[in-house]
Amino acid sequence: MFNTNTINRFQQLETPFYYYDLDVLRKTLEACTGASAKYGFHVHYAMKANFNPKVLDTIQSFGLGADCVSGNEVKAAIEHGFGKEKVVFAGVGKSDKEINLALDADIFCFNAESVQELHIINDLAKAKNKKANIAIRINPNVDAHTHHFITTGLDENKFGINTWQLTDVADALRNCPNLQFLGIHFHIGSQITDMEVYKNLCTRINEIQDWFNDRGFEVKVLNTGGGLGVDYHNPDTNGVSDFESYFKVFKDFLNVKPGQEVHFELGRALVAQSAALISRVLYVKNGIKKNFLVLDAGMTELIRPMLYQAYHQIENLSRRESESLEVRKSESKELEVSHHSPLTTHYDVVGPICESTDCFRKDVELPQSFRGDLIAIRTSGAYGEVMASGYNLRDRVGSVYSE
Numbered sequence: 001m002f003n004t005n006t007i008n009r010f011q012q013l014e015t016p017f018y019y020y021d022l023d024v025l026r027k028t029l030e031a032c033t034g035a036s037a038k039y040g041f042h043v044h045y046a047m048k049a050n051f052n053p054k055v056l057d058t059i060q061s062f063g064l065g066a067d068c069v070s071g072n073e074v075k076a077a078i079e080h081g082f083g084k085e086k087v088v089f090a091g092v093g094k095s096d097k098e099i100n101l102a103l104d105a106d107i108f109c110f111n112a113e114s115v116q117e118l119h120i121i122n123d124l125a126k127a128k129n130k131k132a133n134i135a136i137r138i139n140p141n142v143d144a145h146t147h148h149f150i151t152t153g154l155d156e157n158k159f160g161i162n163t164w165q166l167t168d169v170a171d172a173l174r175n176c177p178n179l180q181f182l183g184i185h186f187h188i189g190s191q192i193t194d195m196e197v198y199k200n201l202c203t204r205i206n207e208i209q210d211w212f213n214d215r216g217f218e219v220k221v222l223n224t225g226g227g228l229g230v231d232y233h234n235p236d237t238n239g240v241s242d243f244e245s246y247f248k249v250f251k252d253f254l255n256v257k258p259g260q261e262v263h264f265e266l267g268r269a270l271v272a273q274s275a276a277l278i279s280r281v282l283y284v285k286n287g288i289k290k291n292f293l294v295l296d297a298g299m300t301e302l303i304r305p306m307l308y309q310a311y312h313q314i315e316n317l318s319r320r321e322s323e324s325l326e327v328r329k330s331e332s333k334e335l336e337v338s339h340h341s342p343l344t345t346h347y348d349v350v351g352p353i354c355e356s357t358d359c360f361r362k363d364v365e366l367p368q369s370f371r372g373d374l375i376a377i378r379t380s381g382a383y384g385e386v387m388a389s390g391y392n393l394r395d396r397v398g399s400v401y402s403e
Ligand code: LLP
Pocket: 046, 048, 049, 067, 090, 150, 187, 189, 190, 191, 225, 226, 227, 228, 265, 266, 267, 268, 269, 304, 308, 382, 383
């Protein structure tokens, strides 16, 4: 991801910023679209993972649809050229304003998350003399075996409609003339790496599909959601998720009827590896018990480690063997001396925010590091820039592209 030229370029730039490697993004998109096309599967990009304009334009150019969770995402998807016939709108709390916006935009489908929501969409569609396409988001009670903060498909989660409410759903669909039932939708969690989880999901989808068929509903679309994980530990050697195995599970275990469409909503697996958060060391605090590297990026730029105990690989770009010559040429005398030291040190890598939780990771082994060193926090393309905040009245984090 970083060659000498890239790192030299970083030296000139104000940090922190997200660095997007568009080649990595395209390589990932090629792998995904190649693997899904084999089975005629449709992929919607879950925009919540990253709505950086260049990222959106690149993904749109590969012909994906868009999975949106707010009115503004619906608007942005259409502005970035995602065809309205490929836009789906999910979310447990869609406001009337957002539903109206999506109705006006004639999107492909609403993924409805409660019986009450079905009635509201019906009323709002009626007022516009329209029919809204609906998929029912069902909570299948399938364990995603991922961090509990990013698990969504268990009975205890707020998402989707529980299976014991399906009779009410069927009644609502029969009594709402401004709804057009299209299919069923699921999303059980994120950063899923165990393919057994998806097999279990397929089994539940097959059962629920039968339930609808038995009651006279034709299920045109099976939407299995997203959640495919990435390798946060090996971004260079395992940089593209195994889309082949992922889609094959659904090919093998999902009961797809003739003419039926199978849809996916991938976010993280498409964008995570294409970006790194680049920052500089502001201060090195050496203590008796601890050494701290204080960066100019913190939880305001990347909150995943603080919110989900998420692992991200941390690299000192100024102390890489291959880069050391260039670094020595361009850096101060103090750093030149340090280069000759082969020592590594354990650091708690922390941000500048006034919160103890503002720590990217404790006890990280890094080459001995110095003020001004460039630090990369890898695999930050998903739920990174988009979850940045202005806490402490911080500047908005920048974005830099490989081209
Ligand atoms: N579809 C629905 C309905 C979703 O709620 C999500 C993610 C996705 C698709 C895309 O999931 P993905 O393929 O990206 O796993 N901020 C957390 C992740 C939250 C995921 C929310 N929903 C994190 O940084 O790990």
